[in-house]
Amino acid sequence: MIEAGIFYLFATVLVGAAVGVISSRNPVHAALFLVLAFVTSAVLWILLEAEFLGIVLVLVYVGAVMVLFLFVVMMLNVNIEKMRVGFTRYAPLGIIVALAVAAEIGYVIWTRRGQLPEKQPLPADNYSNTEALGAVLYTDYVYAFELAAIILLVAIVAAIALTMRQRAGVKAQDISAQVATRRQDRVRLVSMDSEPRQ
Amino acid sequence: MNFDLTHVWPEIFVATMACIVLVADLYTSRRDVAYWLSLLTIVGAAALTLALPAGGRELTLTDTYIAEPLTDVLKMVAYGVVALVFLYSRDYLRERDLLKGEYFVLGLFGLLGIMVMISAHHFLTLYLGLELLSLSLYAMVAFDRDSSICAESAMKYFVLGAIASGTLLFGMSLVYGVTGSLAINEVAAGVVAAGSTDIMLLIALAFMLVGVMFKLGAVPFHMWLPDVYHGAPTSTTLYIGTASKIASFALFVRAIGEAFGGLESDWRDMLIVLAVLSLGIGNIVAIAQTNLKRMLAYSTISHVGFILLGFIAADGQGYQAALFYTITYVLMAAGAFGMIILLSRAGFEADELADFKGLNQYSPWFALIMLLLMFSMAGVPPLIGFYAKLAVLAAVVEAGLTWLAIVAVVFSVIGAFYYLRVIKLMYFDAPEGDTRIDAGVGMRVVLSANGLAMLALGIFPGALLALCGTVIPLALR
Numbered sequence: 192m193i194e195a196g197i198f199y200l201f202a203t204v205l206v207g208a209a210v211g212v213i214s215s216r217n218p219v220h221a222a223l224f225l226v227l228a229f230v231t232s233a234v235l236w237i238l239l240e241a242e243f244l245g246i247v248l249v250l251v252y253v254g255a256v257m258v259l260f261l262f263v264v265m266m267l268n269v270n271i272e273k274m275r276v277g278f279t280r281y282a283p284l285g286i287i288v289a290l291a292v293a294a295e296i297g298y299v300i301w302t303r304r305g306q307l308p309e310k311q312p313l314p315a316d317n318y319s320n321t322e323a324l325g326a327v328l329y330t331d332y333v334y335a336f337e338l339a340a341i342i343l344l345v346a347i348v349a350a351i352a353l354t355m356r357q358r359a360g361v362k363a364q365d366i367s368a369q370v371a372t373r374r375q376d377r378v379r380l381v382s383m384d385s386e387p388r389q
Numbered sequence: 390m391n392f393d394l395t396h397v398w399p400e401i402f403v404a405t406m407a408c409i410v411l412v413a414d415l416y417t418s419r420r421d422v423a424y425w426l427s428l429l430t431i432v433g434a435a436a437l438t439l440a441l442p443a444g445g446r447e448l449t450l451t452d453t454y455i456a457e458p459l460t461d462v463l464k465m466v467a468y469g470v471v472a473l474v475f476l477y478s479r480d481y482l483r484e485r486d487l488l489k490g491e492y493f494v495l496g497l498f499g500l501l502g503i504m505v506m507i508s509a510h511h512f513l514t515l516y517l518g519l520e521l522l523s524l525s526l527y528a529m530v531a532f533d534r535d536s537s538i539c540a541e542s543a544m545k546y547f548v549l550g551a552i553a554s555g556t557l558l559f560g561m562s563l564v565y566g567v568t569g570s571l572a573i574n575e576v577a578a579g580v581v582a583a584g585s586t587d588i589m590l591l592i593a594l595a596f597m598l599v600g601v602m603f604k605l606g607a608v609p610f611h612m613w614l615p616d617v618y619h620g621a622p623t624s625t626t627l628y629i630g631t632a633s634k635i636a637s638f639a640l641f642v643r644a645i646g647e648a649f650g651g652l653e654s655d656w657r658d659m660l661i662v663l664a665v666l667s668l669g670i671g672n673i674v675a676i677a678q679t680n681l682k683r684m685l686a687y688s689t690i691s692h693v694g695f696i697l698l699g700f701i702a703a704d705g706q707g708y709q710a711a712l713f714y715t716i717t718y719v720l721m722a723a724g725a726f727g728m729i730i731l732l733s734r735a736g737f738e739a740d741e742l743a744d745f746k747g748l749n750q751y752s753p754w755f756a757l758i759m760l761l762l763m764f765s766m767a768g769v770p771p772l773i774g775f776y777a778k779l780a781v782l783a784a785v786v787e788a789g790l791t792w793l794a795i796v797a798v799v800f801s802v803i804g805a806f807y808y809l810r811v812i813k814l815m816y817f818d819a820p821e822g823d824t825r826i827d828a829g830v831g832m833r834v835v836l837s838a839n840g841l842a843m844l845a846l847g848i849f850p851g852a853l854l855a856l857c858g859t860v861i862p863l864a865l866r
Binding site: 330331332333335338339341342345346348349351352353356 | 404408411450451453454489491492494495498501505511513514517518520521524525527528531532534
């Protein structure tokens with residue numbers, strides 16, 4: 192009973208936040224609504240006892256992706272009016288797509304009515320998703336795991352190789368050269384005869 | 390759970406050495422260090438692969454990794470081709486101020502991706518290997534970052550490659566939904582059990598086939614090929630045109646040939662359409678090209694059509710012919726792109742057909758090498774390209790599809806026109822502009838060997854053909 196109450200509360204907030212994402216005029220507000228949507232869906236995951244997915248959703252999407260997204264939105268001067276120009280022109284197409292998707296969902300529900308799957312049995316009380324994932328991630332799937340790591344390394348190498356450039360004429364300090372310098376490099380003793388007073 | 394690492398040492402070695410090259414390159418201003426270390430890595434990996442105990446089919450790393458004679462042969466070809474790419478690339482990159490350690494590091498990681506794909510026995514590893522290769526290639530295409538045409542082709546390659554990967558993944562997820570597994574042998578068993586009446590499985594097959602054909606470059610999924618070949622630095626085009634074709638062969642054999650062996654009659658019909666279109670469009674559109682790189686891109690499409698013919702036969706002989714054709718094609722393409730690199734120099738790309746005019750007058754030797762390569766691609770005996778086409782056609786006729794063999798022959802005859810045009814330009818036209826050849830001795834020697842190999846293998850094709858026959862796994866016969 193309490194669970195159902197929590198579910199409906201957060202589901203309502205989730206739907207409201209999702210509507211906020213697409214309806215708010217300010218892109219920063221939209222991004223913040225999306226954060227709210229992620230956090231509430233994380234709560235729904237945890238209600239389903241999928242605590243690992245819930246935590247990952249908060250850590251990865253809210254903690255990393257959305258923060259980065261907010262930075263980009265705030266730093267780039269996105270012209271909202273310009274983006275809304277094509278709205279009326281593309282609206283009919285959007286409505287058609289939305290209707291098609293709604294019809295598909297309706298079809299699936301209609302053909303499968305009355306044969307919804309039975310409620311799945313809950314796992315044992317001391318069962319932990321995180322533990323179960325960890326048990327296979329570093330054993331059965333260690334090869335795939337290492338390959339994913341190498342793919343990330345390649346992404347780093349590629350990003351640096353493609354974007355890092357030394358521009359000509361930059362007045363940057365070369366600290367190791369400064370530290371390693373010797374007196375002979377900087378001071379030159381010149382022996383010269385004193386000139387007669389005029 | 391088996392964790393025998395014996396067969397995985399080449400992969401571990403290449404991955405470790407790529408990291409070492411990456412770091413070693415930081416501590417030296419001599420860019421040759423990365424180059425030589427990369428070549429050393431390939432030699433070491435080849436030695437490790439040769440030292441492996443020969444045997445039948447072995448699964449390891451909890452059945453996500455497969456080792457069998459086929460994987461060893463494909464890996465050895467991949468080593469050879471990537472080594473050729475590196476050998477041809479060094480001077481080209483240096484003249485364009487692109488000689489950086491990262492190029493070779495990305496090349497090595499791409500090789501690792503190819504090796505992972507060759508040895509993948511699980512859709513997850515297959516996909517990860519594909520992404521590793523693709524990601525390295527995207528960066529290598531964009532490597533000349535001040536060139537807008539490079540950036541454009543890298544962008545096209547990236548977007549279309551991502552769509553292809555997405556299609557492939559979508560197919561894989563449907564396969565998982567039907568068979569409940571991603572391991573290739575379990576999927577194959579599940580496919581046989583479900584049979585060709587399972588609509589979900591047929592949709593999955595269609596999606597996966599589209600993804601694989603995208604990577605292979607078969608019509609109608611070929612649109613990225615000419616633009617990427619044309620826009621990328623020629624050394625990268627060489628990599629995409631040769632090494633990644635071996636990976637595509639492995640991708641097809643595992644993802645379609647083995648996993649969907651039970652639905653052979655279904656995908657065979659799809660392949661027939663793709664093969665005829667590839668042969669037709671590849672050969673006909675190539676005639677209209679004035680740029681050699683674009684011409685070779687369309688010629689790749691027509692050669693892919695021939696490889697597909699081998700897959701259509703779908704028996705021991707068909708796969709043997711397809712493997713033989715792939716190896717042959719890769720060697721021919723390496724030589725042809727090598728010739729473009731040979732004639733290019735700082736600030737000048739010899740990628741127009743007109744740049745080959747009168748080559749015979751100032752370099753008869755390399756005109757002869759190019760002649761061998763072009764005749765081999767056209768399929769003129771006694772060069773190796775002839776036997777490759779012959780093997781494929783024999784397999785197709787054997788499978789009872791004589792009309793398909795006739796179509797293939799007709800289109801090859803049409804295709805012979807544009808290969809012969811290159812030869813006509815070299816031998817019967819007067820040279821235009823600068824006729825210097827700046828390439829170093831190493832490059833000249835290797836390219837000559839590459840061209841002469843077409844002739845040598847053409848005279849003695851038996852050993853390679855027999856090798857291709859013995860390594861085709863039993864599951865595919």
